[in-house]
Amino acid sequence: MSKHIALGVDIGGSGIKGAPVNLKKGEFLHDRHRIPTPQPATPDAVARVVAQVIAAFEPSKKTPVGVTFPGVVQNGIVKTAANVDDSWIGTDLRKIIRDYAGHDVHVLNDADAAGYAEFLYGGAHKREGVVLMTTLGTGIGTALIVDGVLVPNTELGHLQIDGADAEEFAAESARERHNLTDDQWIAKLQRYYTEMEKLLWPDLIIVGGGVSKEHDMFLPKLRLRAPIIPAELFNSAGIVGAAAYAAARVKAEEAHTKKQAKKSTPQDV
Known part of the structure; x- marks a missing residue:
């Protein structure tokens, strides 16, 4: 090779x-x-x-x-x-x-690994500054890349927000678990990403996980300072x-x- x-x-x-x-x-x-x-x-x-x-x-x-x-x-x-x-x-x-x-x-x-791939080859296109990658699935996986350097093991899906793990109410699985409507789930996502912006001030947020294929349903409804875009590499990212x-x-x-x-x-x- x-x-x-x-x-x-x-x-x-x-x-x-x-x-x-x-x-x-x-x-x-x-x-x-x-x-x-x-x-x-x-x-x-x-x-x-x-x-x-x-x-x-x-x-x-x-x-x-x-x-x-x-x-x-x-x-x-x-x-x-x-x-x-x-x-x-x-x-x-x-x-x-x-x-x-x-x-x-x-x-x-x-x-x-998924976040690093998105930074190099996906939606971030080697963008400088703070790039936050989140995967919405059974839980919330996160990756943080700062000026091209991976900050390992951030585990920001376990951040305590309103007395609970963020992934308990904002992961994709929370919709079925709590019988949320799309609008209710989007409100939970808004709460989560607003908190991420307060803590990290990201220049770009990338959203992965299977639900990202339906990004037109929820990403345009989020009101954030940073651009928030769907992941591009999907299952190959890892x-x-x-x-x-x-x-x-x-x-x-x-x-x-x-x-x-x-x-x-x-x-x-």
Whole structure:
């Protein structure tokens, strides 16, 4: 694989899927390979399947590989695991996948990967300033990119608003759970995004999740300072973002290694 190609793998509650990505275009080079998420979704079982997805594309040792996870991932360690087995908490995600796959990987939260992809290749188009990505689904996933730098694990769907988690009343699932009309749900969204603007002052808000395909129904009715637009990459965002993130991390690590080597080289007097 060339230097403009990286591999992304997206761990989901129902499926683990991956594909090689053209980093210039943010597009899949081949159809994605998907394997159902094993049940129970324990670390060993999931890591084994991730290794199979990676192996399906036979990446070279130099090919960056990124892997998303549906939970908080801090320095490679899983801190929360909402849609997989609780035994993941405290697991070194990067190490266990590397051990099974025989290939180094870079890992990140799934919403962060989607947001990073939208920043690079989707609706944000590498816009400077503060970009907030939200995914409206069963819960609310969030990603925050500031001047091109991803701020990891924001988890702003769990922000307490009016005494409750925001996602309890503003996620797409809240419409059915609370039997809300469209107008009632839009009012809840207005409350949520108004609070986001008070806290973050975003320059752009991107809305993803399955409901974003119906964006004409609700986005024009929101009254906000920042432009609010639908996501463009939909189901490919996690894989694309994971691949791009891994490539960026590899590049940063290589630059750091060169800098350290230069420092340790004796200088001519």
